[in-house]
Amino acid sequence: MAQVLEFRLPDLGEGLTEAEIVRWLVDVGDVVAVDQPVVEVETAKAMVEVPCPYAGVVTQRFGDEGAELPVGAPLLTVAVGATEPAPGGSAEGAGSAAGQEAESSGNVLVGYGTGAPAARRRRVRPSALTGGRPAATGDTRTVSGPEPVASGPGPVPGGTPGASSAGREPVWDSAVESPAPDAPRGTPALGDAVLEAVPAAHEGPVAVISPLVRRLARDNGVDLRALRGSGPDGLILRVDVEHAVRARAGAADQHVAPQPPVAATPGTEPATAPAAARGPATGERIPLRGVRGAVADKLSRSRREIPDATCWVDADATELMAARTAMNAAGGPKISLLALLARICTAALARHPELNSTVDLDTREIVRLPGVHLGFAAQTERGLVVPVVRDAQDRTAESLTEEFARLTDRARQGSLAPADLTGGTFTLNNYGVFGVDGSTPIINHPEAAMLGVGRIVPKPWVHEGQLAVRQVVQLSLTFDHRVCDGGTAGGFLRYVADCVEQPAVLLRTL
Secondary structure (H helix, E strand, C coil): CCEEEEEECCCCCCCCCEEEEEEECCCCCCEECCCEEEEEEECCCCEEEEEECECEEEEEECCCCCCEEECCCEEEEEEECCCCCCHHHCCCCCCCCCCCCCCECCCEECCEECCCCCCCCECCCHHHHHCCCCCCCCCCCCCCCCCCCCCCCCCCCCCEECECECCECCEECCCCCCCCCCCCCCCCCHHHHHHHCCCCCCCCCCECCCHHHHHHHHHCCCCHHHCCCCCHHHCCCHHHHHHHHHHHHHHHHHCCCCCCCCCCCCCCCCCCCCHHHHCCCCCCCCCCCHHHHHHHHHHHHHHHHCCEEEEEEEEECHHHHHHHHHHHHCCCCCCCHHHHHHHHHHHHHHHCHHHCEEEECCCCEEEECCCCCEEECEEECCEEECCEECCHHHCCHHHHHHHHHHHHHHHHHCCCCHHHHCCCCEEEEEHHHHCCCCCCCCCCCCCCEEEEECCCEEEEEEECCEEEEEEEEEEEEEEECCCCCHHHHHHHHHHHHHHHHCCHHHHCCC
16 A cells, blocks of 8 residues: 655745756656655756655656746655556555555755645545545545545645645635635535636636745736646646736737828938837847846845945055965965955954844844855856855865865856855955956845955056055955945955955954
């Protein structure tokens, strides 16, 4: 006897609402072990292999490679306790085995505990699905007994669970309409009717999981009850809302009355119609999704919420470059310039902790953070990412060099975990590698500051009263003006510049 359990796409990190299926690692009929990776997905932050918390036989997969799934959507079903797949993609006796204990791990992904209690769900009455006939054996759409087929653990964000179908629980969009309470015996519940068929336009609750989908519909004035979802069990996906928006825009264009041609005055250029009358702009359209979409959202939020200001200074980096050369000539692991700049940053933050903080808008408080989790900008083929070095204030230049190299290598391979990309408290941005001198960085929300470093190039410089050619770098600091004033920001940047010009200054603080 086997029990069919459903594994849903877990929450893979802070603020992530969806993921794209890159590659399936198992096929229907494969036997999987507890915590075996079953699918590789790409989020807005990284490539992630998702492990399945159940051991058994894969009976069904949801979504083709390249498809986007919202967090909480079904990934696959597993027949727990089966040694081989049963006909029809479900394990024999799944309905009668619903009360068995499933073998699963105690591991958790972010927001998804395999040992968590099952989400509350309404009972499915056989009469509502089969017209009073007994449920067929092994039919995962029906339930023979008081308990439905078990579903994946943990509540799904975005609504209240409805009735179970195909081992799944549609999630009702509570912002549109809440499911009705259980009706008297013999009366089909509102959720049961939805399970029988998905109509062209919903009369009752809307099956939708992703908060992103609801927000997209709300922002564009789309009534979710008028949509027919293309996902499993009529689940409304983002593509359904986007299609409705495009269809409405096309209908509006067709109803625009044609404008008569504007007569041109002799000797002048013909008048052109207003831009709005010429229809939407043409050209290549590139979706803001994946890393590019995440960067766009984060930078937009930073500009909306943070009143930032920037100050900058030129510094003579000749002595710093000479010190690095001497350190590497002494033998041992090589020390990177980024590691030396990171050591300078952590020393400066110890003197000016205001810049290692965040603003809590709910409580209207500035939260000064105890440790420096140093983010650094890394350009990859997938776009700009900001890996985070934990507790950078406790690391030596050698340790920082090794960690920067490790994270950069993983970023280029696309194998950074979500934990490697979150939790930063201050960012170091070396845009000098692109051959530019200066910039006004946008703060990496919700941090309070970012230090930018330009290229180090030979320039004329007054050194010890004499004009000389020195290695000069421009340093810029963008800071949240809510956490400090210009005096504090200037003091931080001046200390950084002093350490760049005279590395011995740093030794006094170690």
